[in-house]
Amino acid sequence: MTVPDEAAKRRIVDLFLSEEERLLRRWTQLSGASPDELRDLYQALRTALVDGAGDFADVRGLLAELSRARVRQGHTPSDTARMVFSLKEALYEAAEADGGPEALRGFVWFSQLVDDLGLYTFETYTAAREKIILDQAEQLLELSTPVVKLWEGIVAVPLVGTLDSARTQVVMEKLLQTLVETGSEHAVIDITGVPAVDTQVAQHLLKTVVAARLMGAECVISGIRPQIAHTIVTLGIEFGDIVTKASLADALSYALRRSGVEITGAERARIAVRAERP
Amino acid sequence: MERVPILKLGDILIVSIQIDLDDQSVLALQEDLADRVVSSGARGVIIDITAVEIVDSFIGRMLSTIAAMTRMLDAETVVVGMRPAVAITLVELGLSLGGVRTALNLEKGVAALEHVRGTAG
């Protein structure tokens, strides 16, 4: 790295200060960013260069804010990086016009500074975008696992697909929340559509049933496949006194009976449902 | 120290915990309740924790103690309104509140008490 002499630094900073209007106009043209945003940045840079004695914390704060805003507005990462890097080009033109060796050496120093700030901008942009993606994934997760009301006082979560620990947790929280909101004392967790569970998922299911009980509601787990039953037993997980039923229909009729609803013709309905099972 | 008010509705005592209780107040509530059950001849107690943001081992133990104590005094206790986040945390903490009846809300708590009394004769 070049160690810049003080004279070179001073020359480029002088240029930066005296040519403000021209540099800002050129920077705006090259970057395509809004003049207001760039003016704020320029001010912050000036403060850092002149009074701040090389303290760029405010500049970085401003850049972080700008790049987060740009993520939300849908700008690309290269767009966002160009916003910063193009200052180099604008300043280079000024240094070239000046023509002196000090201005050019000073420019090398200044461009390293801009590179640092540009990389920082890029990093905050990426971090902000990752966060948005994560948030969206979470929202999708919630959407993809509906809690449905089967009957007055009975809700169900039909789980379909692979259950990981995170998804199970989200679903279970939602189930408990629905119990409160709908005043339902019975819940059916149907895992007919779940190919396999691991220890953690089985534990989450179990904890949910216990948590529901603490809140004053009863859960029935239905549709446990033979392989899953096998896993649970081999893992040594105690399902204890938790009620399990073969099918969602069985679970529903159980919950109905528990909540005091008379069921007539239930036998036939059950046979019909069972007949559909392979 | 804060004292939690105890309301009487027919032969049911209702305690609604609205504030973050320190341990001293929790113990005081326990004693107050026992006294009131005896003096009022109440047959049921409802502890409403809808507003309670955490139940730790101390409050959990109080709930179990109250349930056991009132049962000895021939009254039934129902804890109502536990929030999902609180229930999930209690399970993780390892507290299952054995022997404590629970209901989703006040209305269901009252119904549960009536049901108990109905079957008890």
Place this chain on the structure above:
Amino acid sequence: MNGPTEMPIATNGDVVLVRQKVRGLAAEIGLSLVDQTKIVTAASELARNALVHAGGGRVHIEVLHGARRPGLRLVFSDEGPGIPDLEQALTEGWSTGGGLGLGLSGSRRLVDEFDLVSAPGEGTRVTVTKWAR
């Protein structure tokens, strides 16, 4: 934003204040409602332990700015008698004070990181951390 804070744990009222402070910060850094409840419950257990088993202590509360997500770190410390057998103290149901023996073992399950340092005559320090998801 939030510099580290130090709070005394000398009375039952202090335990309540610690809970409230932790709740406020946990919400501020965006912990989910369930995670807020977990860290506040752990704080309540550990503050009470310092009060009951060590005659008082203090908690150091710090917001962490991780690379990807913020976190909350609580350090409970006291100059009490210390714990002779850490293994035993962390066993569920083990208590010298007629408690349920859930405070330490339970708090450990409620947080992401748990560290217990203690020796007889040297006081006790418990550090817990919860990260936003």
